[in-house]
Amino acid sequence: MARHELLDNITHKDLKINLRYQPGAGFDHQMARIFPIELGALQAEYPLFFARNTDRDQYDLVALLGFESDENLYLGQGDWLAKSLPLSIERQPFLIGFEGQATSPGSGQPVIHVDMDHPSISEEHGERVFLPHGGESVLLERMNEVLGLIHAGHGESDAFSRTLSGLDLIEPLNLEVTFANGEKTTLNGLYAINEDNLRQLNAESLDLLHQRGYLQHIYMLLASLPQLGALIERKNQKLQSQSE
Amino acid sequence: MAAPGMHRIVIVGGGTAGWMAAAALSRTFGEAKDICLIESDEIGTVGVGEATIPAIKNFHLLLGLDEREFLNAVNGTFKLGIEFDHWGQLGDRYFHPFGPPGTDSWAAQFHHYWLKGQSIGENTGFNDFSVEASLARAGRFGMEGDRKPNYAYHFDAGLYAKLLRRLSESWRVRRIEGKVVDVKLTTESGMIESVRLESGELVAGDFFIDCTGFRGLLIEQALHSGWEDWSHWLKSDSALAVQTESVAPPAPFTRATARSAGWQWKIPLQHRVGNGLVYCSDYIDDDEARKLLLDNVDGQTITEPRQLRFKTGRRLMQWNKNCLALGLSSGFLEPLESTSIHLIQNSLIRFIKLFPAHQIEQAEVDQFNDDVRLEFERIRDFIILHYHVNQRNDSPYWVELREMDLPDTLAHKIELFKSNGRVFRDQYELFAEQSWVVVMMGQGLKPGGFHPIVDNLSDADLRRFLQQTRASVDQLVQLQPMHDAYLRHLQGVEGTESLRA
Ligand SMILES: Cc1cc2nc3c(=O)[nH]c(=O)nc-3n(C[C@H](O)[C@H](O)[C@H](O)COP(=O)(O)OP(=O)(O)OC[C@H]3O[C@@H](n4cnc5c(N)ncnc54)[C@H](O)[C@@H]3O)c2cc1C
Numbered sequence: 001m002a003r004h005e006l007l008d009n010i011t012h013k014d015l016k017i018n019l020r021y022q023p024g025a026g027f028d029h030q031m032a033r034i035f036p037i038e039l040g041a042l043q044a045e046y047p048l049f050f051a052r053n054t055d056r057d058q059y060d061l062v063a064l065l066g067f068e069s070d071e072n073l074y075l076g077q078g079d080w081l082a083k084s085l086p087l088s089i090e091r092q093p094f095l096i097g098f099e100g101q102a103t104s105p106g107s108g109q110p111v112i113h114v115d116m117d118h119p120s121i122s123e124e125h126g127e128r129v130f131l132p133h134g135g136e137s138v139l140l141e142r143m144n145e146v147l148g149l150i151h152a153g154h155g156e157s158d159a160f161s162r163t164l165s166g167l168d169l170i171e172p173l174n175l176e177v178t179f180a181n182g183e184k185t186t187l188n189g190l191y192a193i194n195e196d197n198l199r200q201l202n203a204e205s206l207d208l209l210h211q212r213g214y215l216q217h218i219y220m221l222l223a224s225l226p227q228l229g230a231l232i233e234r235k236n237q238k239l240q241s242q243s244e
Numbered sequence: 245m246a247a248p249g250m251h252r253i254v255i256v257g258g259g260t261a262g263w264m265a266a267a268a269l270s271r272t273f274g275e276a277k278d279i280c281l282i283e284s285d286e287i288g289t290v291g292v293g294e295a296t297i298p299a300i301k302n303f304h305l306l307l308g309l310d311e312r313e314f315l316n317a318v319n320g321t322f323k324l325g326i327e328f329d330h331w332g333q334l335g336d337r338y339f340h341p342f343g344p345p346g347t348d349s350w351a352a353q354f355h356h357y358w359l360k361g362q363s364i365g366e367n368t369g370f371n372d373f374s375v376e377a378s379l380a381r382a383g384r385f386g387m388e389g390d391r392k393p394n395y396a397y398h399f400d401a402g403l404y405a406k407l408l409r410r411l412s413e414s415w416r417v418r419r420i421e422g423k424v425v426d427v428k429l430t431t432e433s434g435m436i437e438s439v440r441l442e443s444g445e446l447v448a449g450d451f452f453i454d455c456t457g458f459r460g461l462l463i464e465q466a467l468h469s470g471w472e473d474w475s476h477w478l479k480s481d482s483a484l485a486v487q488t489e490s491v492a493p494p495a496p497f498t499r500a501t502a503r504s505a506g507w508q509w510k511i512p513l514q515h516r517v518g519n520g521l522v523y524c525s526d527y528i529d530d531d532e533a534r535k536l537l538l539d540n541v542d543g544q545t546i547t548e549p550r551q552l553r554f555k556t557g558r559r560l561m562q563w564n565k566n567c568l569a570l571g572l573s574s575g576f577l578e579p580l581e582s583t584s585i586h587l588i589q590n591s592l593i594r595f596i597k598l599f600p601a602h603q604i605e606q607a608e609v610d611q612f613n614d615d616v617r618l619e620f621e622r623i624r625d626f627i628i629l630h631y632h633v634n635q636r637n638d639s640p641y642w643v644e645l646r647e648m649d650l651p652d653t654l655a656h657k658i659e660l661f662k663s664n665g666r667v668f669r670d671q672y673e674l675f676a677e678q679s680w681v682v683v684m685m686g687q688g689l690k691p692g693g694f695h696p697i698v699d700n701l702s703d704a705d706l707r708r709f710l711q712q713t714r715a716s717v718d719q720l721v722q723l724q725p726m727h728d729a730y731l732r733h734l735q736g737v738e739g740t741e742s743l744r745a
Pocket of ligand 1: 256257258259260261262282283284285286287288289290291292293294295296422423424425455457458459461483485522552554570571572573579582583584585586
């Protein structure tokens with residue numbers, strides 16, 4: 001269970017963050033939530049899809065990281081095996097909370113929380129969060145920026161996916177994947193751009209998508225699909241090294 | 245022929261309408277009347293009506309039905325309003341709550357203050373001032389605090405009919421299983437004398453209630469009461485309904501998502517979710533519709549998608565001679581604002597109030613028919629409003645709806661609102677001013693001005709007023725438990741202490 005605390009420079013004056021991108025260090029997730037502004041940077045290295053967020057009844061953008069619920073093929077022995085990092089990974093172990101326990105996202109002041117149960121939490125190793133006299137470290141400054149982007153990204157992401165689903169441009173994907181060793185798996189719960197419907201859009205709809213900057217996003221999503229092959233290759237190599 | 249005593253009441257049809265009629269009549273008249281209900285196991289019910297509006301609580305009051313008992317019997321959930329997606333423009337979302345925004349009452353409706361606020365840079369959304377909309381967004385529901393939410397229910401229609409049947413039978417309604425094959429009229433007055441079942445049995449009565457669904461076996465096939473078609477305004481003629489497993493705690497509201505040639509509903513119950521697509525078959529074929537629906541539901545489907553066809557319009561004489569039509573036999577408006585069950589209830593109550601003492605008085609019948617006509621027409625206008633006020637260009641369907649000719653009554657309402665944000669409700673109108681306001685504004689119709697009385701407040705006072713209203717809404721919302729916790733509490737699974745989320 002996560003233990004979220006409001007970050008402050010007294011309670012957490014000695015807090016250090018010791019990030020290790022490896023299995024068992026808090027990053028064993030099959031998917032990472034991503035946001036529209038990241039699409040350009042991420043499409044060259046990750047297969048990008050939508051996933052249903054049933055709590056909020058929305059489609060979220062996600063980067064697929066593995067083929068099992070706790071598999072993340074981008075974890076190395078401490079390093080992240082790609083050039084760009086999704087914001088939702090980079091932010092960890094920090095997160096946004098809302099002061100005054102607002103009833104809805106968007107009301108109340110966003111404030112930084114920290115998950116004290118995250119494996120990267122330390123008092124000995126890693127990077128300091130606060131400077132010895134209480135000022136913000138470079139790490140914390142960057143976190144402020146990352147969390148700000150994520151905060152803004154929620155609304156942008158919802159508006160984007162809602163518009164696409166209104167145009168029937170999001171369809172469920174049922175993909176069967178076969179690995180080099182013959183093993184098979186099916187990917188459920190992912191959604192992709194419905195290319196048939198995209199081709200049939202009339203000029204007005206295209207114009208609307210264009211004006212909102214959504215066409216660009218759509219092309220990024222489509223452009224990311226070959227990365228699924230690359231991800232399968234990562235899995236093949238893992239399977240091979242396991243069998244050796 | 246005079247109707248002596250009006251003692252024997254025969255209800256034909258055992259869908260939602262039939263059992264609502266049986267329950268209300270037997271509860272009201274007790275053993276003073278002989279009430280029977282004929283239903284045919286062979287002919288199924290429509291049974292997809294699962295979302296309601298707040299007035300249904302009055303119906304339950306009449307029946308003496310306890311809320312907890314009711315909810316547990318029908319797997320019910322609470323409903324604070326309807327969320328509309330994509331109606332004005334793609335990507336838009338607004339909420340039509342079951343209660344007025346703001347917590348205070350003022351000389352001019354709250355939206356005038358809000359509009360002025362917008363003009364001086366206060367940018368809080370209109371729905372943030374609504375208790376119901378804010379609760380819905382937070383997924384909360386409860387009865388803490390002074391300002392109780394306005395609400396209705398979602399329920400399993402099959403279980404609801406069962407519950408009403410159990411009550412009716414306990415109040416001595418006789419149920420006859422059988423298919424009506426013939427309706428016998430008296431020669432002199434043309435009133436219904438009896439109906440004949442397939443078995444040969446004759447069931448005679450003094451008054452007949454036609455709850456046979458779209459076919460209108462008595463009111464139309466026997467009495468030819470006439471039909472007014474509204475499909476040039478409301479084009480939908482088909483629906484597909486499918487139930488799915490719940491994958492998240494039930495939301496305390498209905499969702500209505502506009503699609504390329506129709507719209508989709510989502511009605512969360514305790515144990516499952518009801519989904520459906522209402523569409524116009526001129527614009528999308530059944531296979532496409534089916535794919536569209538199945539692509540847009542969460543969770544495994546529990547049933548095969550069920551196809552329904554309908555015609556939008558109204559029976560010209562809902563009460564004709566000694567026959568009253570209730571439910572689908574009396575007319576149909578698509579379920580966009582969940583009004584059908586309400587119309588059954590209202591006609592029923594109105595009828596009980598005018599129940600003939602000895603013989604049928606034509607003046608009363610005319611009055612009844614006039615009243616229900618007005619009520620039907622106002623709801624029709626309100627539903628057309630949702631389709632008409634749109635800025636969508638993504639499909640010819642939406643463009644045509646925007647460009648169609650409107651009923652005069654509706655055109656007038658829209659004009660009034662456009663100029664200075666005024667809305668007036670007439671006597672027979674179900675939906676209050678605030679409902680028109682949220683839908684018109686939610687779909688992108690912004691009035692040119694606001695009521696001058698608002699200028700009596702200084703900008704600073706107006707800001708303070710808006711902020712206080714908003715804060716009191718927030719406060720109230722935080723007092724309430726999560727919707728599913730409240731439901732569990734009603735089921736007796738959890739004590740109140742653990743309710744505060
Ligand atoms: C797609 C759709 C969605 C809807 N959603 C909602 C909603 O969310 N909220 C809402 O309030 N309403 C909704 N409605 C309307 C609602 O479903 C109906 O108002 C309600 O079900 C009442 O139906 P009924 O009892 O009039 O007819 P039916 O359910 O059709 O029942 C007809 C009855 O008559 C009997 N019968 C017929 N012929 C004979 C015969 N010859 N002999 C003996 N018995 C006979 C049948 O056996 C059956 O019992 C919806 C309707 C549709 C089509």
